[in-house]
Amino acid sequence: SKIIQLKDYRPSDFLIDRVELDVRLDPHATRVKATLTIRPNPEGRADAPLVLDGDELNLRSVSLDGRALPSGEYETGPQFLSISQPPRQAFTLEIETELDPTANTKLMGLYRSSGNYCTQCEADGFRRITYFLDRPDILSVYTTRIEADRDEAPVLLGNGNPVESGAIEGTNRHFAIWHDPHPKPSYLFALVGGRLGHVGKSFTTMSGRAVRLKVYVEPGKEDRAHYALDALERSMRWDERVFGREYDLDEFNIVAVSDFNMGAMENKGLNIFNDKYVLASPETATDADYANIEAIIAHEYFHNWSGNRVTCRDWFQLCLKEGLTVFRDQEFSSDERSRPVHRIAEVKTLRARQFAEDASPLAHPVRPQQYREINNFYTATVYEKGAEIVRMLKTIIGEGDFRRGMDLYFDRCDGTAATVENFLDAFATVTGRDLSHFARWYSQAGTPRVTIRSTYDEAAQTYRLDFAQATAPTPGQPSKEPMAIPVAIGLVAQDGSSLTATSERVSPQGVFMLDRAQDSLSFSGVTSRPVPSVFRDFSAPVRTSLDLTNDDLLVLLRHDTDAFNRWQAAQTVAMRLLIGLAERTSVPDGDFDRLAAALRTFLESDARRDPAFAALVLTLPNEADVAQEIGANVNPDAIHRARRELRRMIGTVCAEPLLQLYEELADQGPYSPDAASAGRRSLRNVSLDLLAAADARQGERRAQAQFETASNMTDRLASFGVLMTLPGEAREAAIAAFGRRYADEPLVLDKWFTLQASIQEDGTLDRVRRLMEHPAFSISNPNRVRSLVGSFAMLNPTQFNRADGQGYEFVADMVLRVDPLNPQLAARLLTAFGSWRIMEPERLERARSALRRIAQNASLSRDVGDIVQRSLE
Numbered sequence: 001s002k003i004i005q006l007k008d009y010r011p012s013d014f015l016i017d018r019v020e021l022d023v024r025l026d027p028h029a030t031r032v033k034a035t036l037t038i039r040p041n042p043e044g045r046a047d048a049p050l051v052l053d054g055d056e057l058n059l060r061s062v063s064l065d066g067r068a069l070p071s072g073e074y075e076t077g078p079q080f081l082s083i084s085q086p087p088r089q090a091f092t093l094e095i096e097t098e099l100d101p102t103a104n105t106k107l108m109g110l111y112r113s114s115g116n117y118c119t120q121c122e123a124d125g126f127r128r129i130t131y132f133l134d135r136p137d138i139l140s141v142y143t144t145r146i147e148a149d150r151d152e153a154p155v156l157l158g159n160g161n162p163v164e165s166g167a168i169e170g171t172n173r174h175f176a177i178w179h180d181p182h183p184k185p186s187y188l189f190a191l192v193g194g195r196l197g198h199v200g201k202s203f204t205t206m207s208g209r210a211v212r213l214k215v216y217v218e219p220g221k222e223d224r225a226h227y228a229l230d231a232l233e234r235s236m237r238w239d240e241r242v243f244g245r246e247y248d249l250d251e252f253n254i255v256a257v258s259d260f261n262m263g264a265m266e267n268k269g270l271n272i273f274n275d276k277y278v279l280a281s282p283e284t285a286t287d288a289d290y291a292n293i294e295a296i297i298a299h300e301y302f303h304n305w306s307g308n309r310v311t312c313r314d315w316f317q318l319c320l321k322e323g324l325t326v327f328r329d330q331e332f333s334s335d336e337r338s339r340p341v342h343r344i345a346e347v348k349t350l351r352a353r354q355f356a357e358d359a360s361p362l363a364h365p366v367r368p369q370q371y372r373e374i375n376n377f378y379t380a381t382v383y384e385k386g387a388e389i390v391r392m393l394k395t396i397i398g399e400g401d402f403r404r405g406m407d408l409y410f411d412r413c414d415g416t417a418a419t420v421e422n423f424l425d426a427f428a429t430v431t432g433r434d435l436s437h438f439a440r441w442y443s444q445a446g447t448p449r450v451t452i453r454s455t456y457d458e459a460a461q462t463y464r465l466d467f468a469q470a471t472a473p474t475p476g477q478p479s480k481e482p483m484a485i486p487v488a489i490g491l492v493a494q495d496g497s498s499l500t501a502t503s504e505r506v507s508p509q510g511v512f513m514l515d516r517a518q519d520s521l522s523f524s525g526v527t528s529r530p531v532p533s534v535f536r537d538f539s540a541p542v543r544t545s546l547d548l549t550n551d552d553l554l555v556l557l558r559h560d561t562d563a564f565n566r567w568q569a570a571q572t573v574a575m576r577l578l579i580g581l582a583e584r585t586s587v588p589d590g591d592f593d594r595l596a597a598a599l600r601t602f603l604e605s606d607a608r609r610d611p612a613f614a615a616l617v618l619t620l621p622n623e624a625d626v627a628q629e630i631g632a633n634v635n636p637d638a639i640h641r642a643r644r645e646l647r648r649m650i651g652t653v654c655a656e657p658l659l660q661l662y663e664e665l666a667d668q669g670p671y672s673p674d675a676a677s678a679g680r681r682s683l684r685n686v687s688l689d690l691l692a693a694a695d696a697r698q699g700e701r702r703a704q705a706q707f708e709t710a711s712n713m714t715d716r717l718a719s720f721g722v723l724m725t726l727p728g729e730a731r732e733a734a735i736a737a738f739g740r741r742y743a744d745e746p747l748v749l750d751k752w753f754t755l756q757a758s759i760q761e762d763g764t765l766d767r768v769r770r771l772m773e774h775p776a777f778s779i780s781n782p783n784r785v786r787s788l789v790g791s792f793a794m795l796n797p798t799q800f801n802r803a804d805g806q807g808y809e810f811v812a813d814m815v816l817r818v819d820p821l822n823p824q825l826a827a828r829l830l831t832a833f834g835s836w837r838i839m840e841p842e843r844l845e846r847a848r849s850a851l852r853r854i855a856q857n858a859s860l861s862r863d864v865g866d867i868v869q870r871s872l873e
């Protein structure tokens with residue numbers, strides 16, 4: 001299929017200034033009349049034909065300036081509508097199409113979810129509603145009239161502000177008209193029609209305008225929507241305070257639907273959400289769910305400026321809105337919660353998803369240079385690494401200039417479809433800096449590795465750090481250039497006392513710029529051999545090799561003033577031990593003892609000060625992280641055994657303080673999702689897990705008791721998770737009890753599916769197959785497929801990577817089964833194969849043959865075809 005290249009971008013030959021849509025909702029025969037005001041683009045070609053995009057459309061009629069077009073004057077197919085001799089001045093095109101929303105299983109365009117009508121247009125779903133110039137640089141003012149059966153769809157929502165609504169005389173139908181004054185690309189179009197309940201409140205913006213906020217959910221679930229509404233209000237306030245951004249319509253509506261391909265969508269004034277990221281109650285949602293809801297509500301709201309007011313010129317610029325908006329939502333969550341704890345969580349996700357992607361056959365730059373299917377580029381690289389680039393920019397230029405640069409960017413680009421260059425130019429203008437080297441972060445794929453050697457000269461009282469950076473080749477980029485890497489750095493004395501050493505190459509904010517392949521940094525006035533604390537707060541998305549001993553690292557765990565590096569130090573020591581155990585290389589016993597003893601001291605002296613942080617320190621790198629770090633010839637079974645063994649050792653040495661914490665942190669009072677309460681629960685539940693790793697019988701009893709008496713989903717699910725690691729009757733009884741208790745709660749059953757699919761035992765594949773027959777499972781609901789099949793593929797390294805290849809074959813079968821229904825969902829599942837090349841030879845061959853079997857299939861979607869092809873290259 002066709003490859004689309006960034007270098008081939010050219011402006012559209014036509015512009016569409018106004019779009020009037022008249023949508024008559026019907027389960028199988030929805031009629032869409034689109035009236036488009038079109039004119040030639042002065043920047044386009046003068047004699048070009050008009051070619052509109054379409055997808056699976058059924059055309060009923062076309063007329064131009066009021067005249068029905070005879071079939072000779074246009075050409076059409078399901079994918080296009082073209083007029084070879086369009087007028088050379090402004091004209092009106094009226095197009096009538098018919099569609100079947102009930103048959104739309106791709107969940108792109110107009111479809112139905114639990115009987116309600118909703119839309120998803122990004123990246124290219126609008127062309128499934130009407131023929132259009134379906135590209136983000138076509139900005140139009142939309143007016144939408146929606147008509148529906150009153151019983152079927154009492155609520156009718158569109159973009160912008162409500163204009164008019166009423167009954168249609170003599171029928172049981174009604175209508176609503178919405179007008180959005182802000183020109184927008186078609187991917188931000190949305191409408192909703194259905195039976196929905198809502199919660200709402202009024203918000204007064206910083207300039208004093210009143211905005212009605214509403215969150216719509218399945219009737220009866222309104223009480224689960226309050227947290228989302230509260231998060232929306234806090235997001236709006238925060239964006240005013242921190243970025244000076246005000247909301248710009250009279251209403252802001254959020255609708256939760258249960259069939260959705262991703263998390264949520266930022267349609268102008270009408271965000272549509274996966275209900276998993278809206279609905280929450282203490283009994284059904286965990287602390288992690290609450291945090292996700294808050295972050296995603298904020299993310300979609302923040303898009304109103306970073307994405308909607310300023311949108312993308314073309315899809316290659318996707319990171320312009322996504323990376324920036326992730327950065328903004330991360331900052332919001334950091335302000336609302338604990339900044340260091342949130343930073344660690346961000347980095348864990350970045351490493352697990354983005355570093356893995358960068359090391360895989362699917363590696364690509366934050367701004368890709370080409371694609372076959374854009375929907376395959378909503379990746380951790382574009383989102384998470386894209387956010388890291390914005391963060392590095394802020395670290396380099398400082399807070400004040402960052403804010404001034406953002407203001408200038410919004411100011412200059414408001415109402416336009418912009419590029420990454422426009423973004424960087426704003427900061428170049430504000431700072432007078434040349435950001436061209438920095439811009440390489442957008443074009444060069446791969447995770448740089450920074451190697452650091454240290455030398456202390458006692459006589460001269462100097463300390464030198466020698467840096468080298470290198471990036472491994474990625475597809476299409478065999479040789480790599482050095483990157484501009486901000487290294488936030490400090491020195492810590494062995495006894496924890498502060499060091500006043502200086503270096504002229506370190507900025508007052510403590511940042512050293514590494515922008516060459518090799519460089520060194522000297523400090524003078526260093527009175528004793530220090531321990532370097534580099535990449536504080538994870539100042540750049542790189543991997544690091546440092547010549548520090550485990551003892552040095554344990555000094556950092558104890559004394560570093562940078563919380564991130566305290567956590568990182570414990571992780572690095574644990575990682576070394578895990579690799580030693582997995583590869584059976586000799587690790588001196590003393591090293592295990594010293595880590596366990598350091599953690600014990602930490603638990604006794606520090607854990608109570610910040611329980612959420614302590615929980616993170618006590619959580620070992622997960623198995624996939626270890627596999628990545630090993631990087632080749634991986635045996636997942638050995639890694640699994642190693643991690644279990646290290647958890648057992650730590651649980652044994654730390655049993656006393658863990659038990660004390662477990663008892664002390666027991667739930668008091670009613671549930672509150674705030675960060676401090678969540679932190680206490682998380683430390684308590686990590687304690688439960690480590691204690692169970694050390695003593696299975698007692699652990700089982702304790703987990704069982706917690707499972708039965710828990711007063712909230714966080715504690716219940718945590719104990720359920722611990723039981724999953726302990727084969728036996730108690731586990732099976734808990735599984736049955738959980739299944740019965742939440743039989744009518746699909747989002748809770750998703751957790752039940754996930755935890756069962758994650759059991760690292762040979763029987764799991766059969767269990768997953770059996771669960772696919774469960775009445776709550778449905779192959780057409782993305783949440784169900786992801787929680788059962790996706791979890792097996794992504795969260796169960798030993799079983800997905802079974803030595804006999806059955807895990808791979810199962811997931812391949814599922815990809816082939818889902819693909820004809822929902823290609824985006826199938827393609828996402830298939831990315832589980834991203835790590836196949838790092839496996840040991842036997843598994844690697846079995847994964848290759850499963851991938852080949854998929855590739856040989858004649859009728860693959862473009863989505864799956866693209867991923868499988870790149871995975872095999």
Ligand code: B3K
Nearest residue numbers: 122123264265266375378
């Ligand atoms: N912009 C949407 C993602 C659309 C995905 C299209 N395949 C949600 C978000 O990032 O906010």
Ligand code: ZN
Nearest residue numbers: 299303322325
């Ligand atoms: Zn986004």
